[in-house]
Amino acid sequence: MLPESNNELLKTSTVLNKKNFIEKSFEYFLKINGIIAGALILFIFLFMINEAVQVLNYITPENLLYIKLDNKSAGDIFSFDWSPTSNPPKYSILPLLLGSFLTAIPACLISAFLGLILGVYLSEIASAFSRNLIKPVIEVFTGIPTVVVGFITLVVAANFIQDVFGTVSRLNALLAAFGLSTIVIPIIASLTDDALRSIPEDIRMASYALGASKWQTISTVLIPTAINGISASVLIGFSRAIGETMIVLMVSGNAAVISVDLFGSVRTISATIAAELGQVSINSQHYYALFFIGFLLFVFTLLINLLAELMLDKMKRKVNI
Amino acid sequence: MEFFKSIYSWYRVLKDYRRISVTNDLAINFIRIMSIVTITLLLAIVGFIAVNGMQVLSWDFIFSPPKNNFTEGGIGPAIFGTISVVLLMIFFAVPLGVFAAIYINEYIFDKWYSRIITVSIHTLAGVPSIVIGLFGFGFFVLFLGRNLDELLNTGLLFGKPAMLWASITLGILVLPLIIFTTIEALKSVPEDHRNAALGLGATKWEMISKVVLPQARPGILTGIILSISKAVSETAPVLFLGCAFFLPELPVTNLNFGAFVIPMINPSEQFMYLSYHIFALATQSTNPTVTLPLQYGTALVLILTIVLLNIFAILFRYKFTKTFEKVRGY
Structure with missing residues (x-):
């Protein structure tokens, strides 16, 4: 059924415009949620890698595997221990x-x-x-x-x-x-x-x-x-x-x-x-x-x-x- | 000679048949017995906890706080803490998960990047809970919380382990579960219903909110129940996010509205958690042997919660499939 007058046509078009606006805003809202959910794992990964590499500022890579201890009587001893509270701290993984x-x-x-x-x-x-x-x-x-x-x-x-x-x-x-x-x-x-x-x-x-x-x-x-x-x-x-x-x-x-x-x-x-x-x-x-x-x-x-x-x-x- | 040959070949066939059927019977019965033994052993764990936990289980045990250095009293504060954390978690995770699932299933199901999003959510589901906890501690408490404190000049309000961060971290943990169960529920709504709604002139959002979501509601609820059950059973993520061994007061604050005083959960407080309570009683209390009955009781309450939630989920799923059978006419 066609609208009878110009006035009515205008009304329909405003309604459609309004609907279109709601439609678009919901789509954007859903898109934001979808992107957050999808990007979460990437974010966790980047955060973890950022924190993890900072260990190299404190500990050398070889000390993450073993630590060489000076021993007066028996020469060098290689220690493969994880004990962060000892002296020196040992971080062998x-x-x-x-x-x-x-x-x-x-x-x-x-x-x-x-x-x-x-x-x-x-x-x-x-x-x-x-x-x-x-x-x-x-x-x-x-x-x-x-x-x-x-x-x-x-x-x-x-x-x-x-x-x-x-x-x-x-x-x-x-x-x-x-x-x-x-x-x-x-x-x-x-x-x-x-x-x-x-x-x-x-x-x-x-x-x-x-x-x-x-x-x-x-x-x-x-x-x-x-x-x-x-x-x-x-x-x-x-x-x-x-x-x-x-x-x-x-x-x-x-x-x-x-x-x-x-x-x-x-x-x-x-x-x-x-x-x-x-x-x-x-x-x-x-x-x-x-x-x-x-x-x-x-x-x-x-x-x-x-x-x-x-x-x-x-x-x-x-x-x- | 021919006769003997044929007898011999029949004998071979019979022997073969016998060998095959004996092996078959042995193998099948072995599988059957081993399965029943395994299931029995698994059930025996629950049965053992039930028998020992029953002796302390009472309304008093459920509602009262621990007394006398954990040798008497109950687990009231732990249950309260668990419920508050789970409520907050639902508030954060369910809208995000459901909307993300709608977007994935209704808007971009045929686009190339829908696969990427699905795979990354799948990957999130496989991350060990301790890593999520580590991330929650590093990001929410130390990074976000400390910076918020500096920005808002709030002293040490956000930058400490608290219920808020624990519930958001648990929300990340259960997000994949919510998204996948919601996608499952949306997928089971018949395509005809969508087309009929669009054909009647509904816009896409009208179609989703008035036709698809009401039909998918039981499926989404199943997902929420399962995610609650997962959150309640986890301990590792909340371990450094505000779980306390014992708190003298509930994490409650009173909101003053003139004449009204409304008690509210205080998300900036520490809390007691049911699963952490078992861990703490079993390994960190001064005398684990004396508190043993209480440990059994707490374990029984935890297991009963999980089993009840799962039964609810199964019933919901059953009802859900029944509804669709009726709708589809078969």
């Missing part, structure tokens, strides 16, 4: 790196084994009833407070592990690995389940039609097809284990010395930051050293997550042929 790997890798091995089994069970073997029962439990467990896991590991599992393995130190790397498995198993299980369920039903049916048994289908068809998704789940679990703070802070023993003993007390990067940031004086070398190891942790998890993301992409392309 090697024991911390070793501690992080010594807790995260065993945790990842245990969880990859059990998580994979649980994922296969959920996706292929469980009945609809038990699946509907177990899947929410697993989802809740991926979000369980890590401090509760640390607490239970500390008060219950610690004595148990000491009795079984007869370890010298009550709190050790293996204990932390067990604690970490509690949160990594659900992650790996849930992601493996997702990967297996993204495989089209046709492929399963084709395998059964060729006479393969269930186990043959799982081991020779489904797992090879989903291998990228499964590796991605293990990588994500690993990055979660290495970034986890509360469990290792509570149960790994926190001794910052070089050791590859699984039953010895170790200290991880994350636990060091959590334990020491509260007491540092601002803009001291210790403060920047903590930012430096935080930045290392950040970059490390970033790379692992990126790798996992690439693998998931590959998996998606493989399944969607």
